[in-house]
Amino acid sequence: MPEVAEQQRGEAPAQTPPRTPEQPEKKGGLSPAVKWTIAVVVLIALVIGGFMYWSYASVRESTDDAQIDGHIYPVSAMIDGTISDVLVENNQFVQAGAVLGHIDPRYYQAAVDKARGDLDVAMAVAKENRTGIPIATINTTTELSGAESAVAEQNAKIATAERQVAAANERLATAQARVREIQANAAKANSDLDRMKPLVAKEEISRQQYDAVVAAAANANAAVDSAQSQVKEAQQDISVAQAMVDQERAHMAEVRSRVAAAKSGPQQVAAKQAQAESSVAAVQQKQAALAQAEIDLGYAVLRAPVAGLVSQRNMEIGQTVAKGQPLVTIVPLNDLWVTANFKESQLKNMRPGQPVDIDVDAYGKTYKGHVESIAAATGARFSLLPPENATGNYVKVVQRVPVRIFFEPNQDPDHRLRPGMSVIPTVLTK
Numbered sequence: 001m002p003e004v005a006e007q008q009r010g011e012a013p014a015q016t017p018p019r020t021p022e023q024p025e026k027k028g029g030l031s032p033a034v035k036w037t038i039a040v041v042v043l044i045a046l047v048i049g050g051f052m053y054w055s056y057a058s059v060r061e062s063t064d065d066a067q068i069d070g071h072i073y074p075v076s077a078m079i080d081g082t083i084s085d086v087l088v089e090n091n092q093f094v095q096a097g098a099v100l101g102h103i104d105p106r107y108y109q110a111a112v113d114k115a116r117g118d119l120d121v122a123m124a125v126a127k128e129n130r131t132g133i134p135i136a137t138i139n140t141t142t143e144l145s146g147a148e149s150a151v152a153e154q155n156a157k158i159a160t161a162e163r164q165v166a167a168a169n170e171r172l173a174t175a176q177a178r179v180r181e182i183q184a185n186a187a188k189a190n191s192d193l194d195r196m197k198p199l200v201a202k203e204e205i206s207r208q209q210y211d212a213v214v215a216a217a218a219n220a221n222a223a224v225d226s227a228q229s230q231v232k233e234a235q236q237d238i239s240v241a242q243a244m245v246d247q248e249r250a251h252m253a254e255v256r257s258r259v260a261a262a263k264s265g266p267q268q269v270a271a272k273q274a275q276a277e278s279s280v281a282a283v284q285q286k287q288a289a290l291a292q293a294e295i296d297l298g299y300a301v302l303r304a305p306v307a308g309l310v311s312q313r314n315m316e317i318g319q320t321v322a323k324g325q326p327l328v329t330i331v332p333l334n335d336l337w338v339t340a341n342f343k344e345s346q347l348k349n350m351r352p353g354q355p356v357d358i359d360v361d362a363y364g365k366t367y368k369g370h371v372e373s374i375a376a377a378t379g380a381r382f383s384l385l386p387p388e389n390a391t392g393n394y395v396k397v398v399q400r401v402p403v404r405i406f407f408e409p410n411q412d413p414d415h416r417l418r419p420g421m422s423v424i425p426t427v428l429t430k
Contacts, residue, residue: 059349059428059429059430060426060427060428060429061342061346061347061349061350061426061427061429062424062425062426062427063340063341063342063343063346063424063425064422064424065340065341065342065400066338066339066340066341066405066422066423066424066425067338067339067419067420067421067422067423068336068337068338068360068417068418068419068420068421068423069336069337069338069339069419070331070332070333070335070336070337070419071306071331071332071335072329072330072331072419073305073306073308073329073330073331073332074326074328074329075100075302075303075304075305075326075327075328075329075330076324076325076326076327077103077299077302077321077322077323077324077325077327078296078299078323078324079103079108079296079299079300079323080321080322080323081103081104081107081108081300081320081321082103082104082318082319082320082321083101083102083103083104083315083316083317083318083319083320083321084101084102084103084104084105084317085101085102085317086100086101086313086315086316086317087099087100087101088100088101088310088313088328089310089313090310090311090312090313091309091310091311092309092310093307093308093309093310094304094307094308094309094310094330095304095307096304096305096306096307097303097304098303098304099301099302099303100302100303100304100310100327100328101302101315101327101328102300102301102302103299103300103301103302103321104300105297105300105301108293108296108297108299108300109297111293111296111297112290112293112294112297114293115286115289115290115292115293115294116290118286118289118290119283119286119287119289119290121286122279122282122283122285122286123283123286125279125282126276126279126280126282126283129275129276129278129279130276130279155252157248157251158245158248158249158252161241161244161245161247161248162245164237164241164244164245165238165241165242165244165245167241168234168237168238168240168241169238171230171234171237172231172234172235172237172238174234175227175230175231175233175234176231176234178227178230179224179227179228179230179231181227182220182223182224182226182227183224183227185220185223186217186220186221186223186224188220189213189216189217189219189220189221190217190220190221196209196213196214302327302328304330305330306330306332307332307334308330308331308332308333308334309330309331309332309333310328310329310330311328311329311330311331312326312328312329313327313328314326314327314328315327315328331418331419333412333415333417333418334415336407336412336417336419337372337404337405337406337407338356338358338369338404338405338406338407338423338425339402339403339404339405340402340403340405340423340425341379341400341401341402341403342400342401342403342427343398343399343400343401344378344398344399344400344401345398347374347401347403349429349430350371350374350403350427350429351371351429352370352371352372352373352374353370353371354370354371354427354428354429355368355369355370355427355428356368356369356370356371356405356425356426356427356428357369357425357426357428358405358407358423358424358425358426359423359424359425359426360417360421360423361421361422361423361424362421362422363416367407367408367411367412367417368407368408368411369405369406369407369408369425370405370406370408371403371404371405371427372404372405372406373403373404374401374402374403374404375401375402375403375404377401378399378400378401379399379400379401379402380399380400403427405425405427
């Protein structure tokens, strides 16, 4: 501070004493030999380092365009209904088959009960139809046999009646011939009587002869009346016999109708069999309806398809949901892999099975893995709008191909890895 004060007062600083001839001048820097030695050492170090880096990098391919992937299982509503309870929270671990919640099952339980009742009715109808087949078969056989016997019996009755009609016709013909004969005799007797009347009046013949002629005429007329009565009786017999024939023929028509009905028995049995088969099909339909109702009732219980963490829970008690609506997502953490998008120029020596070092950005830890497969096309080909180069304005862009890398087992016992995490995989290609 005194020196500063003196300078401020304008006083000149002290002069450095001059160098005496006895003191030699000091030279700065390194000698040329040392400089050359250092340069050679540095150059050798750079060559060795470059060779080592080239040796390291030439057998390794790495990219930072890579993420952890895994299966994500959405659980959706398979039926319409109302959420009755929710049993899980986000980020909760659940086992496979664990109940996540319920949809109100009362409507679907009623559908199951109705389907079961319909099935019971259909089974009863099918049983009844099956029982009716042998009964119809027996009845058909019995009726056909009885109808055929009745036909034979009725034919015999008709033949008997027709014979009676023929006999009555013969008796009628005989009676009519006798009538004609007796009428001729009566005419002769009456003629004799007419001739005798004037003779007896003149007493040319005796009264006894006349009485004999009168008696003969009376007997002849009586015989005519008797013969005519027999003719009427024969005609009545014919009418009665013909009526019997008509009656028996009417009975025959009834019997033939019975025969026709009995002969249609096989068709009736076939109809019964078809009805039984239809009832069996109805039973199968009701069984399918019951199975569908039971499946719908089972869907009222929401279960985890796999073991994993609950995510994106989108259901609350009392919420009305529709079929197909996403309700919750299960993310398993025991089946993860890496999807690395390598440049196409990096795939020359890459093959499935090659070892991989996987650096996880989140934990700063390196995991071991291996190349599982290389995608069948570039990522651009699977994009929503694949690039089109048909316009002629072509600019070559290095494409990236997705490569799937699997983790070696038993490296993440705490399940700290998550799908979507960024990683840097390094593939040892040789």
